Amino acid sequence: MLGYVWQWVYTSYLRYWLKWLIRQVTGKCELQRICSRYRPGATRTTSAEYSLRSSKSRVLRGALESSQDKLQQCVAEIMKEKNVEPQKDPLFKESLHTCLLQITGYSSLYMSVEDLRKQVFSSENGGHEAMILKLWDLLMPNVKLESRLTKQWGDIGFQGDDPKTDFRGMGMLGLVNLLFFSENYPKEAQHVLSHANHPKLGYSYAIVGINLTEMAYSLLKSGALKAHFYNTVKGAPELQHFHQLYCYLAYEFDKFWLLEEPESIMQFNQYREKFHNVVKTHLQEPDVSLTLTLSSKNERK
């Protein structure tokens, strides 16, 4: 209870007085201090985001909702509002701009991902059909698909004769993720598929993949991926960065599953939750970077 009162008093009064005091002493505003104290990355951008969001100034709060092409202008307005002289702090402008690119980029990434998720796989769409066939060719380079509707889809982990019914709530996002992994990490994807087809420890490659897309999507939606993207992308994160994160999850989940040796595929949701918690714990670390590190790096050369 006392903690709450203190929190309230702090955020509503003390924080402003303290900020004002430090400003008088150091001659620098809070944003300047954040940008000079921390290296580029999650700690800097997260602190800047907090500072902007809790600011009394509409100019500062407004910058968080700004579109990417107006960010330069926003930075200029913030510097004017805060009386920052470019000569005294030459690095500030660039640093703040990068922070804002990352912060607003995260929101627009979510919107692009959501657009893709809402696109329903359609057999009438030639592009969609080409993608699903390409996924087959990449995963099964030595086996020819006998027809468009076939039990063979089960070999790469779809449920029935037609993969289209498996994308469901993840829409085209699920297919794009699966395809991205196979296109950019063909060896790793085939390696994971071979584990998935293991007679005892196996699982359904494609639908587990679609479940992992859902994991990536809900992490993004909740804001849990902020630190990861602030650390790994210098500017605004784009769709390909989201797909990269999917690749990390697909690769790491497979390792996790094999290590855990579950009794059967029926235990999937239990281990999915366990894996989800491991990922969420990583995401709490300030220097988190969930990138696929290839154990077979030398092999690939």
Added chain:
Amino acid sequence: MGLLSILRKLKSTPDQEVRILLLGLDNGGKTTLLKQLASEDISHITPTQGFNIKSVQSQGFKLNVWDIGGQRKIRPYWRNYFENTDVLIYVIDSADRKRFEETGQELAELLDEEKLSGVPVLIFANKQDLLTAAPASEIAEGLNLHTIRDRMWQIQSCSALTGEGIQEGMNWVCKSVNSKKK
């Protein structure tokens, strides 16, 4: 509100746990139905690998609903969940006419299972929101439901997407649990 009133009807037998098994082919709508029962968001559903379970509790009643994945590969595991089942709910995609035969076969096999003998069965003729959906009467005929003599059964048309028909089905489930206890 809907589920609450159903549960109220079970009031005569307090602290009763009801084990409900949700089966059917893949893409029938089992998980959507489960989430509708638990009043959860249904827009991000993915194929079920393994199973989902949800308990809906109200006024001393506990409805344990087991939603088991329907893909062919994991159907052999269905039998691991038969024991102590109070009611079987079998979900059919009414618009997937190509698989009516397959779904009928699976249902017939379930009804032959010893561990499920006498267990009341509710068949949800799901996806009635689709224009191509077959009406429940047509499905009942196709599956020869009228030949079932060894248990209570009911077919209910519904749309797990819109929620239509679900309450009627669940009313029947509760009624059949009560009459079995008597």
